[in-house]
Amino acid sequence: MSIDVRAVRDQTRGVLNVAHLNNAGSSLVPRPVAETVAAHLRREEEIGGYEAAEEAADRLHTVYSSLARLIGARPDEIALAESGSRAWAVAMHSFPFVRGSRLLIGRSEYTGNVMALRQLAQRNGLQIVVLNDDPYGQVDVEHLQRELERGNVAMVALTHVPMADGLVNPAAEVGRRCRAAGVLFVLDACQSVGQMPLDVESLGCDVLAGTGRKFLRGPRGTAFLYVRASALGRFEPLALDGLSAYSSGAEGLEVRGDARRFESWEACIAGRLGLGRAVDYALDLGLDTVQERVGWLAEQLRTELAAVPAVTVHDHGITRCGIVTFSVKGSEAGNIRARLAEHRINVSVAPRPSGEVQSLLSGSPHVAETVVRASVHYYNTEDEVLRLVGLLPR
Numbered sequence: 162m163s164i165d166v167r168a169v170r171d172q173t174r175g176v177l178n179v180a181h182l183n184n185a186g187s188s189l190v191p192r193p194v195a196e197t198v199a200a201h202l203r204r205e206e207e208i209g210g211y212e213a214a215e216e217a218a219d220r221l222h223t224v225y226s227s228l229a230r231l232i233g234a235r236p237d238e239i240a241l242a243e244s245g246s247r248a249w250a251v252a253m254h255s256f257p258f259v260r261g262s263r264l265l266i267g268r269s270e271y272t273g274n275v276m277a278l279r280q281l282a283q284r285n286g287l288q289i290v291v292l293n294d295d296p297y298g299q300v301d302v303e304h305l306q307r308e309l310e311r312g313n314v315a316m317v318a319l320t321h322v323p324m325a326d327g328l329v330n331p332a333a334e335v336g337r338r339c340r341a342a343g344v345l346f347v348l349d350a351c352q353s354v355g356q357m358p359l360d361v362e363s364l365g366c367d368v369l370a371g372t373g374r375k376f377l378r379g380p381r382g383t384a385f386l387y388v389r390a391s392a393l394g395r396f397e398p399l400a401l402d403g404l405s406a407y408s409s410g411a412e413g414l415e416v417r418g419d420a421r422r423f424e425s426w427e428a429c430i431a432g433r434l435g436l437g438r439a440v441d442y443a444l445d446l447g448l449d450t451v452q453e454r455v456g457w458l459a460e461q462l463r464t465e466l467a468a469v470p471a472v473t474v475h476d477h478g479i480t481r482c483g484i485v486t487f488s489v490k491g492s493e494a495g496n497i498r499a500r501l502a503e504h505r506i507n508v509s510v511a512p513r514p515s516g517e518v519q520s521l522l523s524g525s526p527h528v529a530e531t532v533v534r535a536s537v538h539y540y541n542t543e544d545e546v547l548r549l550v551g552l553l554p555r
């Protein structure tokens with residue numbers, strides 16, 4: 162099966178306004194998602210927020226099963242959150258680290274996560290070890306192996322697809338090594354979810370964080386956290402509320418038994434329903450089919466870019482995805498972005514990952530070189546790709 166590009170564009174109002182190649186930022190939501198969100202808000206207007214939530218209870222329930230299907234998990238292993246960073250941080254801050262233990266991370270960790278890591282390290286007296294890249298720019302699994310063998314590793318935290326690089330880290334291999342060493346593996350899948358199939362069994366991760374608005378095409382302010390049932394008991398939720406814990410006799414509190422222990426009671430119900438609709442939309446298309454189309458379009462873009470003498474494409478990795486990063490000799494990335502925006506082509510500007518994590522961790526000033534990030538989705542067309550490249554300074 163392949164993507165019916167005309168059909169998905171017909172369901173994407175935004176394509177009439179813009180050539181949207183900023184899907185790694187936030188995708189254009191498809192019409193069914195927008196309608197799901199709007200319809201629920203309408204019910205809140207008509208009958209009241211609590212009453213509308215009650216009416217939608219069954220559909221809200223299926224959001225968990227949809228997400229579970231998306232990543233090969235169980236519904237009770239899923240918690241919803243308002244952002245990928247928050248989902249990730251809630252799990253990290255809920256882990257009882259032993260002082261002096263080591264936390265292994267990749268070189269292309271998400272900037273926001275690195276800030277949280279610094280805080281975690283300071284609070285818990287942790288040592289953060291940044292793993293080398295291999296010659297392809299991916300995390301070096303042999304270095305990981307050596308560090309695992311040295312011992313005293315609390316967990317491995319890795320970003321599956323970096324914010325500003327087309328590479329897909331070999332997460333399944335990392336998961337295999339972590340499992341063999343009996344070390345917890347936390348995967349940030351914010352940029353990979355929605356553009357490729359994910360399966361927590363084959364990835365071997367114990368925790369996975371994903372966000373709704375990027376390649377999943379959900380509404381903003383939506384995200385999810387997966388925690389493997391067998392690992393759940395190892396986390397003590399950072400802050401309890403009326404959803405995450407029950408009062409239990411004289412003893413006090415009992416934390417709920419599923420992953421929703423990480424959620425807060427109050428939430429944007431319309432957004433959550435919209436997220437569920439976006440997941441179903443992706444599942445209906447098929448994530449293999451999505452990955453094939455996204456990968457193909459991104460390669461078209463890289464090939465066209467490489468033919469422009471002033472352009473350098475920066476993507477690393479053996480397996481690549483829908484994120485394409487490049488720079489143009491003699492032109493600031495911000496100016497390229499502005500020029501494309503004048504022609505209603507959306508791209509973004511991102512820091513080049515190299516060296517950033519180390520300096521962020523040490524707190525030393527680092528003026529990051531910036532690159533243009535053009536991120537394609539299945540609803541983009543070859544024509545949009547060619548228009549982008551045609552507008553670059555020669």
Ligand SMILES: Cc1ncc(COP(=O)(O)O)c(C=O)c1O
Nearest residue numbers: 244245246271323324351352372
């Ligand atoms: C790799 C990666 N991880 C995590 C995040 C954070 O997601 P959110 O903005 O939903 O917190 C981003 C956002 O850009 C990202 O690129």
